Amino acid sequence: MTSRYGQAVQIRDLGWLVTVADHQHVSSAADALGTSQPTLSRALARCEAELGARLFERVPDGVRLTPAGALVVDAARDLTSRWTQLTGSLARVLDSGTGLVRLAFLDSMATSLVPSLLRAFHAHAPQVRVQLRQEPGHEIARDFGLGAVDLAVTSAAPEGPYGWHVLQQERLVLVVPGTHAWRGRTEVALAELGSEELITTPAGFGHRQLVDGLLRQAGVAPSISFESQDLATIEGLVAAGLGVAVVPEAFAGHSGTVGLRLTAAGARRTIGLTWRTDRELTPPAQRFLDFVVSGRAGPAPG
Structure with missing residues (x-):
């Protein structure tokens, strides 16, 4: 419902309604709120206009809630309470020291x-x-x-x-099983992987894109034996003799694999x-x- 004052009811107005209801007197409520009586009266009138109902009746010693006003004030108490909770929680989330x-x-x-x-x-x-x-x-x-x-x-x-x-750069290495024919070498060229079964991450993963790009540059299209999302798991599969893998150097040797330096200039993550x-x-x-x-x-x- 549109207010004839041209402004919608604000959360502040609902809080003021509650204060008037508690004091049962507009002047006393205005003093408690630190505002003027005319300003408070305009807020009350704005609420009544938008809601289409008289909320207070004037009596000799102040004001009393109408049945409609009692309904509105009950809802206003809940809304203002929830708003206070929301703003408090939001402030805590956004605070640079506690968020x-x-x-x-x-x-x-x-x-x-x-x-x-x-x-x-x-x-x-x-x-x-x-x-x-x-x-x-x-x-x-x-x-x-x-x-x-x-x-x-x-x-x-x-x-x-x-x-x-x-944040950092990591060297990529080729990990091979401890029984692999290359286990005694210190380095390997990507072009040598054509006959090897490769264990790597699934398509769409950033590491897979990096490895695929390096292999394309080397003109190699090895067969994929296994795929895993986890690089530590990949290293374990290599240790079990299920293939070889290109992984960051930090993963080499955890399960008994041997890490060989890749000669490709871009073999870094x-x-x-x-x-x-x-x-x-x-x-x-x-x-x-x-x-x-x-x-x-x-x-x-x-």
Whole structure:
């Protein structure tokens, strides 16, 4: 219903209704609210006009609620209470000292880089909560599109309106079983993989795109024996003799594999922190970003 005063009822007006009902007197309510009686009277009239009902009856010693007014004031108490809760909760979420940061990261960074960043940031801002999402790169991209994450640690700078801050670079190696004929070598060329069965991540994953690109440059199209989302699992499958794999150097040897240096110049994985530049970060997320970019998070683990 449209107000004849040309303004819609505001949350403040509903709170003032409750105050008048509690004081049962407009002048006393105005004093309690720190406003003038004419201003309060206009707010009451605005509410009555929009709701299409008289809310108060004037009596010799002040005002009394009408039956319609009692209904409205009950609802106004609930609405203003919920609004206070909402604004309080929102303030806590957005507060740079106590709010929430939503951080996504790749599975392969779960045991080294991300814990290191979180440890440093927690020491810097212990009251800020960090909500974590551990997922593949294409799901991170989807979550950015949905507005479900603020920042992400990924293995490639996304295309489009994204910022990018490099955190570390990792050497890629070829891991082979401990029984493989190449186990005594120190390096291998990608062109030699044509006859090998490759274990890698599924299509669409950032690591798969990186490996596929390196193999294309080397003119190699190896057969894929197994696929896994988890690089540690891939290293374990190699150790079991099910194929070979290109993984970051940190994963080599965990299950008895042997890591061989790749001679390809681009056999490196760059890890960075990314965020949308076409959306304003919340104060807690901006604080996290500023902390990492400043270098105060310390050197990333190699």
